[in-house]
Amino acid sequence: MLPINIYLCKMxxxxxxxxxxxxxxGEFGLIKHLTQNFGIQHKSTIKGVGDDAAVLEIKDKNILVxxxxxxxxxxxxxxxxxxxxxxxxxxxxxVSDIYAMNGIATQITVSIAVSNRFPLEAVEELYExxxxxxxxxxxxxxxGDTTSSTRGLxxxxxxxxxxxxxxxxxxxxxxxxxxxxxxGDLAAAYLGLQVLEREKRVFxxxxxxxxxxxxxxxxxxxxxxxxxRKDMVELLAALDVIPTAMIDISDxxxxxxxxxxxxxxxxxxxxxxKIPLDPQVISTCEEFDLNSxxxxxxxxxxxxxxxxxxxEDFPKIKGNPHLTVIGHMTDESNGVNLVxxxxxxxxxxxxxxxxxxNK
Amino acid sequence: MLPINIYLCKMxxxxxxxxxxxxxxGEFGLIKHLTQNFGIQHKSTIKGVGDDAAVLEIKDKNILVxxxxxxxxxxxxxxxxxxxxxxxxxxxxxVSDIYAMNGIATQITVSIAVSNRFPLEAVEELYExxxxxxxxxxxxxxxGDTTSSTRGLxxxxxxxxxxxxxxxxxxxxxxxxxxxxxxGDLAAAYLGLQVLEREKRVFxxxxxxxxxxxxxxxxxxxxxxxxxRKDMVELLAALDVIPTAMIDISDxxxxxxxxxxxxxxxxxxxxxxKIPLDPQVISTCEEFDLNSxxxxxxxxxxxxxxxxxxxEDFPKIKGNPHLTVIGHMTDESNGVNLVxxxxxxxxxxxxxxxxxxNK
Numbered sequence: 001m002l003p004i005n006i007y008l009c010k011m012x013x014x015x016x017x018x019x020x021x022x023x024x025x026g027e028f029g030l031i032k033h034l035t036q037n038f039g040i041q042h043k044s045t046i047k048g049v050g051d052d053a054a055v056l057e058i059k060d061k062n063i064l065v066x067x068x069x070x071x072x073x074x075x076x077x078x079x080x081x082x083x084x085x086x087x088x089x090x091x092x093x094x095v096s097d098i099y100a101m102n103g104i105a106t107q108i109t110v111s112i113a114v115s116n117r118f119p120l121e122a123v124e125e126l127y128e129x130x131x132x133x134x135x136x137x138x139x140x141x142x143x144g145d146t147t148s149s150t151r152g153l154x155x156x157x158x159x160x161x162x163x164x165x166x167x168x169x170x171x172x173x174x175x176x177x178x179x180x181x182x183x184g185d186l187a188a189a190y191l192g193l194q195v196l197e198r199e200k201r202v203f204x205x206x207x208x209x210x211x212x213x214x215x216x217x218x219x220x221x222x223x224x225x226x227x228x229r230k231d232m233v234e235l236l237a238a239l240d241v242i243p244t245a246m247i248d249i250s251d252x253x254x255x256x257x258x259x260x261x262x263x264x265x266x267x268x269x270x271x272x273x274k275i276p277l278d279p280q281v282i283s284t285c286e287e288f289d290l291n292s293x294x295x296x297x298x299x300x301x302x303x304x305x306x307x308x309x310x311x312e313d314f315p316k317i318k319g320n321p322h323l324t325v326i327g328h329m330t331d332e333s334n335g336v337n338l339v340x341x342x343x344x345x346x347x348x349x350x351x352x353x354x355x356x357x358n359k
Numbered sequence: 360m361l362p363i364n365i366y367l368c369k370m371x372x373x374x375x376x377x378x379x380x381x382x383x384x385g386e387f388g389l390i391k392h393l394t395q396n397f398g399i400q401h402k403s404t405i406k407g408v409g410d411d412a413a414v415l416e417i418k419d420k421n422i423l424v425x426x427x428x429x430x431x432x433x434x435x436x437x438x439x440x441x442x443x444x445x446x447x448x449x450x451x452x453x454v455s456d457i458y459a460m461n462g463i464a465t466q467i468t469v470s471i472a473v474s475n476r477f478p479l480e481a482v483e484e485l486y487e488x489x490x491x492x493x494x495x496x497x498x499x500x501x502x503g504d505t506t507s508s509t510r511g512l513x514x515x516x517x518x519x520x521x522x523x524x525x526x527x528x529x530x531x532x533x534x535x536x537x538x539x540x541x542x543g544d545l546a547a548a549y550l551g552l553q554v555l556e557r558e559k560r561v562f563x564x565x566x567x568x569x570x571x572x573x574x575x576x577x578x579x580x581x582x583x584x585x586x587x588r589k590d591m592v593e594l595l596a597a598l599d600v601i602p603t604a605m606i607d608i609s610d611x612x613x614x615x616x617x618x619x620x621x622x623x624x625x626x627x628x629x630x631x632x633k634i635p636l637d638p639q640v641i642s643t644c645e646e647f648d649l650n651s652x653x654x655x656x657x658x659x660x661x662x663x664x665x666x667x668x669x670x671e672d673f674p675k676i677k678g679n680p681h682l683t684v685i686g687h688m689t690d691e692s693n694g695v696n697l698v699x700x701x702x703x704x705x706x707x708x709x710x711x712x713x714x715x716x717n718k
Contacts, residue, residue, distance in 0.1 A: 046421060051530050052456035052607060053425035053520065059418060062405060066412035067502055067517055069470040073509040097411035111428040111515055143426055149513075150432040156470055156504075156515035158426055161412065171410050248411060 020120035033120075034127045038134060038141045042106050044162070045140045054142035056107060056160065062168060064105075064161035066097035072152035079203075080196040083122055085224045086155070087129025093250065094159035095137050096228035096303045100248035101170070103163035104233070107142045108134070111156040113149035126155075137230055167242060169307070172263035174245035178308035180268060180327040181243075181317065183232045185276040186253055187292055190299025191284045192216065192223030218280045226303045232322060233305075239316045243307035254297035254348050256306050257327075258336060267334035270327035270348065273341050297338070297348070379479035392479075393486045397493060397500045401465050403521070404499045413501035415466060415519065421527060423464075423520035425456035431511035438562075439555040442481055444583045445514070446488025452609065453518035454496050455587035455662045459607035460529070462522035463592070466501045467493070470515040472508035485514075496589055526601060528666070531622035533604035537667035539627060539686040540602075540676065542591045544635040545612055546651055549658025550643045551575065551582030577639045585662045591681060592664075598675045602666035613656040613707050615665050616686075617695055626693035629686035629707065632700050656697070656707070 025033055035049045047055035056063075070076060070090050078086070095105035110130055114123060134141055139159070199211040213220050229248075236243065245264055247256045253275070261268050275296050285292040308329055309317065317323045327339075337345040384392055394408045406414035415422075429435060429449050437445070454464035469489055473482060493500055498518070558570040572579050588607075595602065604623055606615045612634070620627050634655050644651040667688055668676065676682045686698075696704040 046524075047529065052459040053423040053462070053518070055460070055527060056422035056424065057524065058422060063415035063417060063422060063519075064412040065415065065466070065468060065502060065517070065519060067468040067470050067504055067515070069472055069504045069506050069513075069515055071472050071506055071508050071513075074472070074507050100411035101414070103412070107424070109424060109426040109517060111426050113428055113430050113433075113513065143424060145426055145428045145515075147428050147430055148433050149430050151510050154428075154430075154472065154508075154513060156426070156428055158424070158468060158517040159412070160422075160424060165405075165416065168414060170406065246411075 025120065034123065034146075035141055035144075038131060040140050041138055042140050044106060045142055048140060048142040049144070054107065054109070056142070058162055060164075061162040062103075062165050064098050064101050064103045064163060064168075065158065066094055067156065067158040068094050068097070070155045072154065077200070078153070079200050081224060083125040084129035084132070087126040088133045088225055089129075090155045090157050091130055091133035091137065091139070091159075092226050092228045092303060094157045095133075095139060095161070095230070096248045096250070098159050098161035099228055099230055099233045100246050100305060101161070101163065102167050102233060102236070102243065102246060103161040105137055105139045105159050105161040105230070107140045107160040109143040109158045110141060111145040111147075113147050113154040115149050115151050115153070118153065137228065169243045169246040171245055171247050171260050174260050174264035174266050174308040174329050175310070176266050176329050176331050178244050178310055178329040179314060179325050180257070180270065180306070180308055180329060181323050182249070182253070182276065182304055182306050182326050183229050183322055184302070184304045185278045185281070186249070186296040186302050186304065187281045187285075187299050188219045188222035188278055189226060189301035189303075190223075190295050191281055191288070191290075192219035192221070193301070194288060195219055195284070196223060216280065216284060218278055219284060223301065226301065228303055229305045235320075235322060239320075241309055241313050241316050243309050246305060246307035249302040249304045249306050250300060252296075252298040252300040253306065255300075257348060260306070260308065261329075261332075261336045264329075265332050267330035267332050268327055268336045268348075269330060269334070269339050269345075270337065271339050274324060274326040276324045276326075293338075384479065393482065393505075394500055394503075397490060399499050400497055401499050403465060404501055407499055407501040408503070413466065413468070415501070417521055419523075420521040421462075421524050423457050423460050423462045423522060423527075424517065425453055426515065426517040427453050427456070429514045431513065436559070437512070438559055440583060442484040443488035443491070446485040446490075447492045447584055448488075449514045449516050450489055450492035450496065450498070450518075451585050451587045451662060453516045454492075454498060454520075454589070455607045455609070457518050457520035458587055458589055458592045459605050459664060460520070460522065461526050461592055461595070461602065461605060462520040464496055464498045464518050464520040464589070466499045466519040468502040468517045469500060470504040470506075472506050472513040474508045474510050474512070477512065496587065528602045528605040530604055530606050530619050533619050533623035533625050533667040533688050534669070535625055535688050535690050537603050537669055537688040538673060538684050539616070539629065539665070539667055539688060540682050541608070541612070541635065541663055541665050541685050542588050542681055543661070543663045544637045544640070545608070545655040545661050545663065546640045546644075546658050547578045547581035547637055548585060548660035548662075549582075549654050550640055550647070550649075551578035551580070552660070553647060554578055554643070555582060575639065575643060577637055578643060582660065585660065587662055588664045594679075594681060598679075600668055600672050600675050602668050605664060605666035608661040608663045608665050609659060611655075611657040611659040612665065614659075616707060619665070619667065620688075620691075620695045623688075624691050626689035626691050627686055627695045627707075628689060628693070628698050628704075629696065630698050633683060633685040635683045635685075652697075
């Protein structure tokens with residue numbers, strides 16, 4: 001596991017480190033340099049980096065493809081996001097989408113655009129994180145593109161995965177009376193970001209301050225080094241449960257529930273008291289005077305899996321500490337509601353983090 | 360075919376056009392809005408846009424994957440690149456990599472990052488070009504990501520293709536005595552760029568000037584609306600020729616020959632007098648006082664295919680107007696040489712356009 005170090009610009013600004021200009025290697029040299037130690041883990045990877053395209057051979061399987069674009073200043077802030085963590089997280093958010101289909105991620109392509117403020121060592125650190133994620137999740141790096149940008153860093157990753165046709169779980173297949181289940185707990189990643197942004201403001205006022213993150217380790221780790229729930233896909237297979245619908249939680253619980261309901265033409269009752277929260281989430285919400293339910297609904301970046309199962313599968317998941325039933329699906333006419341601790345029904349709206357409004 | 364219109368900022372700056380803020384639609388609304396008319400062309404596309412990942416089903420075929428990242432200010436200049444052309448070209452450069460494997464492109468994902476200087480109409484125009492390219496090349500748009508950028512426009516495309524295992528052509532399988540063949544002609548795209556940049560400078564001095572591009576139509580079209588050589592992959596199949604090695608010409612002939620030679624451990628003699636050039640290339644090189652051979656070697660962006668064939672296949676391609684034999688492969692010890700019109704041998708170096716140095 002990566003240590004959680006808060007760099008606060010150290011990596012970029014430390015003038016004592018060795019620097020190698022990216023242009024010394026050239027584009028092809030850079031790609032080769034960065035990817036030479038990646039290796040190949042899948043028999044299906046016939047050809048990885050080094051030709052016009054990667055070649056994958058997969059029989060009797062369906063192929064899954066997903067892609068994400070991460071932009072400096074929009075999706076991440078390098079003043080508290082170490083590049084190694086960023087590389088790791090960029091892979092995580094992509095393979096998470098493959099797991100959300102109940103598939104297994106097998107390959108990724110990674111494209112980056114970097115301005116010349118980044119030395120080779122910075123890009124290497126980014127790729128260290130990408131490499132670690134490849135090993136952790138068992139995916140092969142099979143291609144990519146490296147170019148310059150006029151400003152900042154940008155990462156585009158495409159993940160490819162596979163699954164048996166009958167195992168793939170879509171968003172649009174939830175049924176009324178299905179149970180709504182979430183893995184792990186929610187809201188920690190968003191609060192981790194709030195903590196880091198507070199420390200950044202403190203640092204900007206007093207650059208000699210050292211942040212004390214002892215009380216926020218779980219939150220900060222969920223923000224800086226989230227994990228995709230490959231383990232939950234494996235757990236569901238071991239429990240012999242195929243969800244009726246599934247999605248990963250990238251934009252916030254509210255937004256993801258609405259995706260499932262809209263695409264499946266069903267309603268939902270979500271129970272506030274059932275939403276799983278870590279004790280650090282509860283204490284930090286009190287400290288920041290935030291409502292933990294609002295954060296769980298709208299915070300985003302949890303990368304937990306949200307899925308529906310038919311009621312007859314309930315005994316298989318009952319009591320499992322990783323899985324929490326947080327509601328049930330209904331007829332579409334019921335609408336999509338939060339049932340509060342006080343028993344009130346409140347219509348859910350997509351307050352999820354919106355990339356286009358976040359600018 | 361798209362008309363060649365030189366917009367010179369018109370699209371971005373024309374205040375009379377209707378504007379819709381991107382944030383009005385939100386990210387999901389925008390993706391849906393932009394992709395709703397794309398449709399599905401391949402039986403292998405089980406699920407396109409709208410879930411966590413696309414699902415492809417392909418039996419008895421190898422899968423090809425390639426990706427490219429295009430950055431405003433590095434790869435394109437919107438003052439003379441209309442957005443519709445840009446969208447078209449972004450697809451072309453990706454599917455070109457699939458054809459360079461002797462495969463057929465089947466799906467693409469498209470991710471874009473846009474600053475809020477772009478109204479919806481601009482993004483729509485970009486997607487019109489993407490859509491046209493999808494239809495022209497018979498590929499399905501199966502996913503993507505849309506986000507904001509702090510500055511400028513960025514496009515990341517991943518193309519997926521398929522081919523029978525025995526038909527795939529790599530870069531590292533050329534043999535001594537193989538013939539070196541190129542499709543179409545070279546150097547036009549680079550010269551088109553020079554013409555457009557000259558017109559831009561004229562426009563900056565006198566915004567009322569109207570560029571006269573009558574003498575440069577072929578060059579400008581090769582720059583603004585290049586085509587990938589799917590037709591050549593089909594022609595090779597019809598001629599029953601499987602190249603021994605193949606690559607597409609994105610960075611310049613010199614760089615691509617060196618890729619084949621380095622990866623195949625062979626040498627090459629390239630004959631200057633054989634390099635195919637359009638008459639507009641020759642006349643414009645004279646006008647700009649440029650050496651046409653240098654431009655063909657280093658210009659880039661031609662997106663023609665460069666391949667090697669065994670000598671016994673020569674009768675199959677002999678006299679074909681689309682294919683020109685420009686040299687032959689040798690033992691590695693011979694090195695990689697340009698044989699000039701005067702009979703001199705000059706060692707080839709990778710002077711191809713380098714994305715990282717171009718900044």
